[in-house]
Amino acid sequence: MMKKSIGAGTFATPSPVWVVGTYDKNGKPNMMTAAWGGICCSRPPCIYVSVREATYSYGNIMNRKAYTVSIPKEVNWREADYSGTASGRETDKFEDTSLKPVKSEVVDAPYVEEYPLVLECKLKDVVKLGSHTMFVGEILDVKVDQDVLSNDRPDIQKIKPILFNSGDRGYHSVGSRIADAFSIRNPPKS
């Protein structure tokens, strides 16, 4: 198959749809949807979210040195999309959507009660890259709705998180389970 050059762009796929929870200087909770985020270290467990300096969340994270990542379900896509287009500087996105902010007991940030998987993060590193700044957070605890656990671990087939694809600027769902990872120890011939 001939490969075509399409120029420099952010076309890696898939990307997550994750919602970043923060408090502003008056203690007002905010949530912002980020597609640029990922786990970046196993020990200590770390995650990052990349945020533009113009966003309300940027200042909140810089001030509070903390944020949460709440992972919405497929059925939450409208709320998650809205919290990526509106700004907490102009509106209260929790009130707008009737979603409920819950104060984390371990970091100075709120999470989204209705979203099934939550990571509570203490700011560890700030990496300025250009349009976006990476906020690397150490994950201090993970909170999960009981009904999306299997063997006490988060079950992606129950969570049904949303996938973002930059190619079509679209949201996609998770399909079926393919196989166990770390299971092919001998060379498979393609």
Place this chain on the structure above:
Amino acid sequence: MMKKSIGAGTFATPSPVWVVGTYDKNGKPNMMTAAWGGICCSRPPCIYVSVREATYSYGNIMNRKAYTVSIPKEVNWREADYSGTASGRETDKFEDTSLKPVKSEVVDAPYVEEYPLVLECKLKDVVKLGSHTMFVGEILDVKVDQDVLSNDRPDIQKIKPILFNSGDRGYHSVGSRIADAFSIRNPPKS
């Protein structure tokens, strides 16, 4: 729904399954599967992969200041899994799998011919975090198989990339398209 604390862990979901291509000091091509990776900046377009210092890829990236990210299809899961368990220090994973390394024309690294989407990256930043080091790369070009393009952009439904979920250490497929992103401008009531 009551949330349960499951402790600090790398339980964000989904994560990608991406294959990092590098050359060693003798010019031998290597590929390593990483689940800790993501887009981290829009302008300039940047991606990162997190790699343990013990891996062969770590030294290769440090020496060559370049890498590629090749995104495998669902049908490639066995090859992709194998290239995450075997080490290039001990074997030639391209020979083992009969996959073909192609020398990038824009960076000093090879990519996987059979994988449909490729990002060619120049090393921009190195962030040591603990068990893993983040290699942030500036994406200089993207190459795509013609048959996974729609309107000249990568189509996730044609690529059918693999999702990794750390909760069950399993691979999962992409399901159906849900909706356009950036489409909900007014508050949806949940």
